[in-house]
Amino acid sequence: MKTRLIVFGSLAALFFFILQIQGANLKTDATPLGIIDLEFADTGERLNAVLFGWSNADVKANIYIDFVFIPFYVLFFSTAALACSAAWTSISMKHAGKSLSKAVYVVGVLDLIENKIMLDSLAGSFSDFTLMLTNWCAGAKFLLLLVVILYIVISMPFIFFYKNK
DSSP states (O other): OHHHHHHHHHHHHHHHHHHHHHGGGGOOSSOTTTHHHHHTOOSHHHHHHHHTTOOHHHHHHHHHHHHHHHHHHHHHHHHHHHHHHTTOOSHHHHHHHHHHHHHHHHHHHHHHHHHHHHHHHHTTOOOHHHHHHHHHHHHHHHHHHHHHHHHHHHHHHHHHHHHTO
16 A cells, blocks of 8 residues: 555656646736636636636646546545554544545546536537536535545644554
């Protein structure tokens, strides 16, 4: 499991870094969060405002790189949550970690759906519903991932305590 954490964590970090460098042009005064501003563009007007001044090639490249990033961060967080579950003596916390290790796959699916809809929106094929769906997928993805990260952070002292027993 340790090898999987190192490999998937390293690849996730590498692609996160690549996304940040490649997506630097997407961060402007109007879009300080870069591609995240596109993920949360919930109206046609907001979509146009976000895309204004962006290169379509830069946006597409960022989304395509994200498609490669998704499996690595999903596998990293899934493995990390599962590893953390082993450190707990509480049955409910063990179960939470095992459940969250599976829930991270939902995060990945939400990210895939969101990316596909963003590519469609970039091509001009969008509606109020698809923009709302992109927004919802992004929100659910970030919320669920935050829960997983909190579980991992809360588990860290137990991992060190468990190892020292």
